Amino acid sequence: MGAIRAIVRKELRQTFRDKRMVVILFVAPLVQTLIFGFAVNLDLVEQPLVLVDEDGTAASRAVVEALSHDEALEVVAVVKDHGQAAAMLQDNRAAISIEIPRGYEDKAEKGEAQVLIAVDGADSNTALRTTQVAGQILAARASSAQRDKLSKVLTSRGLSADNAVAQLDLSIRAMFNPQLRTAIFLVPGVLGMVLTVITMILTAMGLSRERELGTLEQLMVTPLRPSDLVLGKTLPFSILGLAEVGLVVCLAVLVFDVPVRGSLWLLFAVSAAFLLTTLGMGLLVATFSETQQQAMLSAFFVILPAIMLSGFVFPVEHMPLFAKWIASINPLTYYIALVRGILVRGADIEHMWQDAAMLVGIGLVVFSTASLKFRKRLA
Amino acid sequence: MTESTVIEVEHLSRLFGKFRAVDDISFSVTRGEIFGFLGANGAGKTTTIRILCGLLSPTSGKGRVLDIDIGKAPERVKPLLGYMSQKFSLYPDLTVSENLELYGGLYGLSSSRLAQRRAFAVEMAGLVGQEAVLCATLPLGFKQRLALGAALLHEPKLLFLDEPTAGVAPRARREFWTLIRSLASSGTTVFVTSHYMDEVENCDRIVLMSRGRIAALGTPTELKQGLVGRIVRIECGQEPARLARRLRAHEGVVDAQPFGSAIHLIVAPGLDPINHARKALAALEEQPRSVEVCQPTLEDVFISVVSGVAR
Numbered sequence: 248m249g250a251i252r253a254i255v256r257k258e259l260r261q262t263f264r265d266k267r268m269v270v271i272l273f274v275a276p277l278v279q280t281l282i283f284g285f286a287v288n289l290d291l292v293e294q295p296l297v298l299v300d301e302d303g304t305a306a307s308r309a310v311v312e313a314l315s316h317d318e319a320l321e322v323v324a325v326v327k328d329h330g331q332a333a334a335m336l337q338d339n340r341a342a343i344s345i346e347i348p349r350g351y352e353d354k355a356e357k358g359e360a361q362v363l364i365a366v367d368g369a370d371s372n373t374a375l376r377t378t379q380v381a382g383q384i385l386a387a388r389a390s391s392a393q394r395d396k397l398s399k400v401l402t403s404r405g406l407s408a409d410n411a412v413a414q415l416d417l418s419i420r421a422m423f424n425p426q427l428r429t430a431i432f433l434v435p436g437v438l439g440m441v442l443t444v445i446t447m448i449l450t451a452m453g454l455s456r457e458r459e460l461g462t463l464e465q466l467m468v469t470p471l472r473p474s475d476l477v478l479g480k481t482l483p484f485s486i487l488g489l490a491e492v493g494l495v496v497c498l499a500v501l502v503f504d505v506p507v508r509g510s511l512w513l514l515f516a517v518s519a520a521f522l523l524t525t526l527g528m529g530l531l532v533a534t535f536s537e538t539q540q541q542a543m544l545s546a547f548f549v550i551l552p553a554i555m556l557s558g559f560v561f562p563v564e565h566m567p568l569f570a571k572w573i574a575s576i577n578p579l580t581y582y583i584a585l586v587r588g589i590l591v592r593g594a595d596i597e598h599m600w601q602d603a604a605m606l607v608g609i610g611l612v613v614f615s616t617a618s619l620k621f622r623k624r625l626a
Numbered sequence: 627m628t629e630s631t632v633i634e635v636e637h638l639s640r641l642f643g644k645f646r647a648v649d650d651i652s653f654s655v656t657r658g659e660i661f662g663f664l665g666a667n668g669a670g671k672t673t674t675i676r677i678l679c680g681l682l683s684p685t686s687g688k689g690r691v692l693d694i695d696i697g698k699a700p701e702r703v704k705p706l707l708g709y710m711s712q713k714f715s716l717y718p719d720l721t722v723s724e725n726l727e728l729y730g731g732l733y734g735l736s737s738s739r740l741a742q743r744r745a746f747a748v749e750m751a752g753l754v755g756q757e758a759v760l761c762a763t764l765p766l767g768f769k770q771r772l773a774l775g776a777a778l779l780h781e782p783k784l785l786f787l788d789e790p791t792a793g794v795a796p797r798a799r800r801e802f803w804t805l806i807r808s809l810a811s812s813g814t815t816v817f818v819t820s821h822y823m824d825e826v827e828n829c830d831r832i833v834l835m836s837r838g839r840i841a842a843l844g845t846p847t848e849l850k851q852g853l854v855g856r857i858v859r860i861e862c863g864q865e866p867a868r869l870a871r872r873l874r875a876h877e878g879v880v881d882a883q884p885f886g887s888a889i890h891l892i893v894a895p896g897l898d899p900i901n902h903a904r905k906a907l908a909a910l911e912e913q914p915r916s917v918e919v920c921q922p923t924l925e926d927v928f929i930s931v932v933s934g935v936a937r
């Protein structure tokens with residue numbers, strides 16, 4: 248017990264004495280949160296739209312009207328023919344073109360309306376989402392055209408149309424994050440990323456530094472047990488890691504209005520479970536590295552794919568099978584899912600016990616393997 | 627193992643892969659002795675110490691340290707000994723007193739004993755009044771003495787020092803050895819390795835190690851015995867290395883090594899050293915400034931032993 252305390256005290260002293268360390272610990276997470284909150288904006292705004300209205304009817308004008316009212320799109324031109332629209336896409340004056348062909352009105356009334364959407368696919372993510380937005384608006388218009396027709400028929404027979412057509416109205420609404428705001432989506436990811444980087448890299452670097460300095464050997468010749476060394480080394484970073492969680496969440500709430508709908512206790516518990524994996528990975532990296540440089544490189548080799556294949560930015564469901572498989576053993580995947588659940592949906596552990604079980608399971612496996620390997624390497 | 631035996635090693639070997647870092651060594655060390663391990667880079671000195679400290683397990687052979695079998699219970703030996711590793715092993719970003727506090731905590735010292743021992747270590751290192759100084763800023767000589775102080779916090783009966791004076795200025799080295807001698811005279815057994823032949827003269831007994839094996843073992847006087855009257859110092863001025871090489875080819879010359887601007891020549895036993903050296907020089911048509919018999923140094927012993935020609 249005294250030995251663990253001695254190590255923990257030493258770690259904290261060293262950490263806070265190093266100015267760079269303090270920056271990494273407390274400034275970096277704030278900056279990252281701000282960057283992801285402000286700069287990396289996945290919210291669609293004013294995608295330049297060029298419209299080709301070949302129909303020129305009341306129905307087609309209603310479509311144009313509806314499209315020009317959406318925040319995500321900005322109608323930059325309404326042109327007469329297909330060639331002009333294609334040219335505008337080509338030289339980047341428009342990101343999306345929508346062609347309403349001749350005869351749209353007639354077909355819409357029959358529910359057979361066709362519209363041609365062409366989109367600049369260079370940024371596939373934006374393209375996909377732009378198309379979705381446009382598609383929703385078009386679908387809504389088409390069904391309302393159909394409804395107009397239907398209600399004409401119904402009223403001509405002396406019936407009221409209101410109830411009959413309600414179900415035709417196509418409406419897509421994002422639950423819990425109605426404006427589909429990026430900050431809400433990204434904050435859990437930023438949390439996971441900050442925790443991974445800080446706890447894993449600091450553990451790995453700290454241990455390799457001691458190996459390089461020769462202090463590890465000096466520690467090992469004292470009666471300090473290897474398991475106590477592991478504890479003494481990882482405990483301070485767990486505490487610091489949890490402090491970071493608090494810091495990032497505060498910032499997200501204050502600056503980005505990210506809601507905290509679920510239990511903060513649960514959030515910290517889940518974070519602690521996640522720390523088992525990052526600290527374990529840090530130990531593993533330290534076990535297999537001779538120098539700090541090696542440790543740093545190896546850590547990044549682990550961290551980059553972990554972040555990419557976690558659903559942080561790209562949804563796991565859209566990944567190829569191999570990537571999906573990696574994501575399914577990636578603790579960050581579960582952590583992000585859990586944090587999103589807790590913060591945004593206010594979900595309780597009962598609703599997420601599978602994710603939580605996976606996270607704890609992976610954590611126990613990684614940490615115990617790592618400390619075993621590390622202890623072996625010391626002996 | 628008699629009562630005063632502190633270390634007893636029998637046929638100890640340690641392999642790294644197929645490489646024999648320590649190759650079948652046997653020796654014993656008695657209480658209060660200063661026991662020196664001398665050897666070139668890679669001779670296996672550090673490996674031997676690490677085995678004896680319980681940091682590394684032996685591949686074969688037996689080792690008992692303070693009556694504990696280090697092959698079986700390396701953990702039990704750790705609290706009993708002090709170890710100053712070859713690398714400076716205090717934390718550069720902690721202060722003098724924080725470093726001592728850390729090691730005191732690791733050895734389980736009570737806070738009152740820690741305070742007392744910390745004062746002792748600071749005083750021994752000559753750092754009174756500098757307790758709050760970061761270790762990184764201390765001169766090497768002070769660092770080494772502080773590391774020694776840290777290794778002595780828990781008052782071990784046995785102390786391992788792995789090249790404690792490497793790179794330290796001559797005066798600081800002498801002071802360090804004064805400390806070692808006073809420790810030994812108060813009953814602490816000191817096992818020390820070194821590259822410096824001159825300071826090893828301070829040891830009660832010496833092992834000469836070469837490529838994992840013990841090439842010679844004895845007191846400094848015993849080791850030099852076989853070479854007394856056989857060393858000729860030739861003052862030759864220029865290119866001693868080249869002349870030494872040519873002399874080596876001469877019959878009756880066991881070995882010739884450059885020593886600064888001079889050459890130390892070892893002649894075969896039974897020959898008149900001066901006459902033989904002059905004959906050899908004449909044959910090479912060399913006219914040295916002086917030729918005289920000199921006292922063997924440990925360096926002569928080491929060279930002759932390592933080149934496999936001693937006695």
Ligand SMILES: Nc1ncnc2c1ncn2[C@@H]1O[C@H](COP(=O)(O)OP(=O)(O)OP(=O)(O)O)[C@@H](O)[C@H]1O
Nearest residue numbers: 642646647665666667668669670671672673674712
């Ligand atoms: N962990 C290890 N793995 C592989 N080889 C090792 C290991 N430790 C030491 N060696 C090798 O064993 C040999 C003896 O090393 P050791 O450190 O004991 O020598 P030394 O006498 O202390 O040398 P120096 O004066 O340079 O400190 C060296 O050739 C070294 O490369």
Ligand SMILES: [Mg+2]
Nearest residue numbers: 671672673712
């Ligand atoms: Mg060595």
